[in-house]
Amino acid sequence: MISDLFLIPFLTGLGLAVLLPLLGCYLRLRDEWLAALAYSHVAAAGALLALVGGLPPALGGIAAAGLAGTGKRLFAARLAGGAAYALLLLGGWAVSVLMAANQPMAERLGHALFDGQLYFSGSDQLWLVALGVPAALLVLRGLSAHLLLAHTYPDFFRIRGLRAWPTQIGFDLLAALALAVATMSLGVMGAFALVFIPPWLAFRRAGNWRSGLLWSLAIGITAYLGAFALALWLDQPFGPILAILLVALGLIVA
Amino acid sequence: MLRADAVVAGWDKPATSPVDFSLQAGEIVGLTGPNGVGKSTLLAAFAGRARVFSGHLDLRPGLRLALQTQEVPPVDGLPLSGRELLALTAASPDGLPPWLAERLDIRLDRLSGGQRHYLALWAVLHAPADLVLLDEPTNNLDAAGVRHLTAHLHERAREGCGIVVVSHDAAFVAAACDRCVVLETRDDQ
Numbered sequence: 431m432i433s434d435l436f437l438i439p440f441l442t443g444l445g446l447a448v449l450l451p452l453l454g455c456y457l458r459l460r461d462e463w464l465a466a467l468a469y470s471h472v473a474a475a476g477a478l479l480a481l482v483g484g485l486p487p488a489l490g491g492i493a494a495a496g497l498a499g500t501g502k503r504l505f506a507a508r509l510a511g512g513a514a515y516a517l518l519l520l521g522g523w524a525v526s527v528l529m530a531a532n533q534p535m536a537e538r539l540g541h542a543l544f545d546g547q548l549y550f551s552g553s554d555q556l557w558l559v560a561l562g563v564p565a566a567l568l569v570l571r572g573l574s575a576h577l578l579l580a581h582t583y584p585d586f587f588r589i590r591g592l593r594a595w596p597t598q599i600g601f602d603l604l605a606a607l608a609l610a611v612a613t614m615s616l617g618v619m620g621a622f623a624l625v626f627i628p629p630w631l632a633f634r635r636a637g638n639w640r641s642g643l644l645w646s647l648a649i650g651i652t653a654y655l656g657a658f659a660l661a662l663w664l665d666q667p668f669g670p671i672l673a674i675l676l677v678a679l680g681l682i683v684a
Numbered sequence: 685m686l687r688a689d690a691v692v693a694g695w696d697k698p699a700t701s702p703v704d705f706s707l708q709a710g711e712i713v714g715l716t717g718p719n720g721v722g723k724s725t726l727l728a729a730f731a732g733r734a735r736v737f738s739g740h741l742d743l744r745p746g747l748r749l750a751l752q753t754q755e756v757p758p759v760d761g762l763p764l765s766g767r768e769l770l771a772l773t774a775a776s777p778d779g780l781p782p783w784l785a786e787r788l789d790i791r792l793d794r795l796s797g798g799q800r801h802y803l804a805l806w807a808v809l810h811a812p813a814d815l816v817l818l819d820e821p822t823n824n825l826d827a828a829g830v831r832h833l834t835a836h837l838h839e840r841a842r843e844g845c846g847i848v849v850v851s852h853d854a855a856f857v858a859a860a861c862d863r864c865v866v867l868e869t870r871d872d873q
Contacts, residue, residue, distance in 0.1 A: 636763035
């Protein structure tokens with residue numbers, strides 16, 4: 431009974447612990463790690479707005495993050511240097527806090543989203559992860575070479591007639607949707623920790639890109655398994671435990 | 685494969701004097717001239733990056749271009765090996781000098797500046813292309829690197845590739861290029 435109760439949250443989180451560290455490697459490649467925090471906050475705001483509007487929160491979160499991911503590209507020229515992510519982060523945070531402060535039913539969900547209550551994940555979130563993570567990994571694999579080439583040889587990329595926008599918008603959308611789904615389960619900071627810290631540690635040690643991906647994956651999954659067991663044992667919210675474990679791991683390695 | 689008639693190139697405004705230029709397949713042509721005369725800008729115009737303000741620039745349709753700029757690929761802090769860099773542009777590592785071939789599996793940010801530069805250059809030079817445009821390829825190279833590059837430019841040209849080289853290194857241009865076009869300063873400069 432107990433094992434059944436925790437199996438769905440465990441598998442939901444495990445799927446995300448596979449995707450987020452790999453996604454984080456490409457965000458770090460593009461120096462866009464702040465995007466993870468921005469999309470998570472926008473997703474949280476979207477979920478709360480949807481809840482108040484009588485819609486499924488997950489749908490609202492995914493829609494808001496998806497809009498932010500694609501819309502950001504339209505303003506890329508005017509919002510360079512990470513300004514777009516800072517504005518999205520602040521806007522998402524402000525809307526979330528105001529919703530939680532003024533709508534009683536938004537307050538509970540708001541706490542769950544920011545605390546990272548993985549154990550409340552249901553079968554609908556598991557289905558989303560089960561279908562979404564393999565699809566996201568396939569897309570990421572397809573975009574990988576273009577993302578690396580566009581970063582190392584932007585001029586070569588352009589003059590070979592390779593269009594930048596499918597890669598850029600495709601990746602932005604992928605990151606936004608993945609972060610939205612992750613925020614619903616792992617919480618804002620739990621998702622950010624899995625996107626930021628494993629690639630940061632992996633990039634310091636790995637000898638090549640492939641091993642960087644594998645190191646990042648291994649660190650993410652190990653931290654996730656440890657945090658899941660520890661949070662359950664200590665009866666604490668999952669998000670902060672995951673973040674503390676990863677921060678401790680980061681400090682030890684650094 | 686490439687013909688320029690009285691081309692004036694620039695970014696926001698004209699930056700070169702009118703230039704006549706032509707390149708055949710299998711030919712290596714050098715572009716030289718004093719600093720600020722617009723050599724890199726003209727190369728960028730050949731690649732379709734800079735603007736052509738006047739004159740005519742014709743490139744054979746369907747031409748596959750490869751462009752090496754003076755900007756070094758930003759690889760600091762990235763776990764990207766030399767072998768992976770070459771794979772990105774589909775360049776073969778065959779023919780690399782031994783001092784570089786044995787370091788192919790090392791991260792680029794752990795190589796010396798010269799080694800990194802030569803690998804980054806090799807990735808462009810040996811990418812599948814009909815026309816290769818190189819901007820100051822001898823920067824950061826020692827004498828052995830320059831000799832190796834010179835030999836490989838000839839080899840690449842023998843395969844039918846047209847090569848344009850911008851360089852301030854007169855000895856290298858004399859050794860590597862079949863002929864040389866000297867750019868003149870604009871009247872208003």
